[in-house]
Amino acid sequence: MNSAVFSHLPRFHPQTDRQPADWLRILASGDSAPPETEVPLPVADISAPVVAAVPAPEAAPPAADGAALEAAVRHLAGLAARLEAEARSKAAETLKAMAAEVLPELSRAFLADEIMRHLPALVPVSVPHFEIRAEPGVASRLGELAATHPALAGRFDVVPEEGAGAGRAEISWRTGGVTFETEKLIQACLARLRAAP
Numbered sequence: 001m002n003s004a005v006f007s008h009l010p011r012f013h014p015q016t017d018r019q020p021a022d023w024l025r026i027l028a029s030g031d032s033a034p035p036e037t038e039v040p041l042p043v044a045d046i047s048a049p050v051v052a053a054v055p056a057p058e059a060a061p062p063a064a065d066g067a068a069l070e071a072a073v074r075h076l077a078g079l080a081a082r083l084e085a086e087a088r089s090k091a092a093e094t095l096k097a098m099a100a101e102v103l104p105e106l107s108r109a110f111l112a113d114e115i116m117r118h119l120p121a122l123v124p125v126s127v128p129h130f131e132i133r134a135e136p137g138v139a140s141r142l143g144e145l146a147a148t149h150p151a152l153a154g155r156f157d158v159v160p161e162e163g164a165g166a167g168r169a170e171i172s173w174r175t176g177g178v179t180f181e182t183e184k185l186i187q188a189c190l191a192r193l194r195a196a197p
Contacts, residue, residue, distance in 0.1 A: 092196065095193070096190075096193050096194055099189070099190060099193055100190055103186045103189065103190065104166075104167075104183075104186060107166070107167050107182045107183070107186055108166050108167075111138055111166070111167060111169065111180070111182055112138050112141035112142045112145060112169075113141075113145070114182075115142060115169055115171075115180050116142065116145040116146065116149070119142075119146065119149075119152065119171065119178075120149060120151045120152060122171070122178050123152065123155075123171065123173070123178075124173075124176075125151070127155070127173045127174075127175070128155065129155055129156065129157070129173065129174075130155060130156050130157075130171055130172060130173040130177075131156065131157050131158075131159055131170075131171070131172050131173070132146065132156055132157070132158045132159065132169065132170075132171055133159045133160075133161050133169070133170040133171075133172065134160070134161065134168065134169035134170065135160070135161065135162070135163075135165060135166055135168070135169075136160035136161075136162065137166075138166070138169055139158050139159065139160040139161070139169070140158070140160070142158065142169065143156075143158035165181075165183055166183070167180075167181060167182035167183030167184075167185075167186065168180065168181050168182075168183065
């Protein structure tokens, strides 16, 4: 701690008049070391009052204008409500557009399978023979499915009808029948979707 930077710091070891090289000379000569002269450390005066520097309290920020804050909150609430309404409207428009594209495709792809789910329960067991009339693709698929069902196999004829409509199938027997018109059902569903807010 001989540096001028540290000279103001207190020292914790006894201060002597010896230089560091004096110890080497004493050890080399074999002489005993002379008694060290101790320099008393300064003692702080504890009777003096201690005055601590307390920083002055910071000035309190000015009170916020209540009317401006309330107006900002109202503006944010209105903005959030408007964004929510726009998001709902956009979601509804997207759903309607998707339904208009998807429902007819689903009808064409799964009409025969859907009819076949209900056909065994709709055709009375007492009916010995019935006809399936539909657009050629649907009629062919219905015929394949009905032929594999034990309650319907051998009891029907398939009559393909050009221009019958992709969403229409007619199952008839001598005393009655059933007509499936999924196109009308899809249009009714889409109309209700479009009318929804």
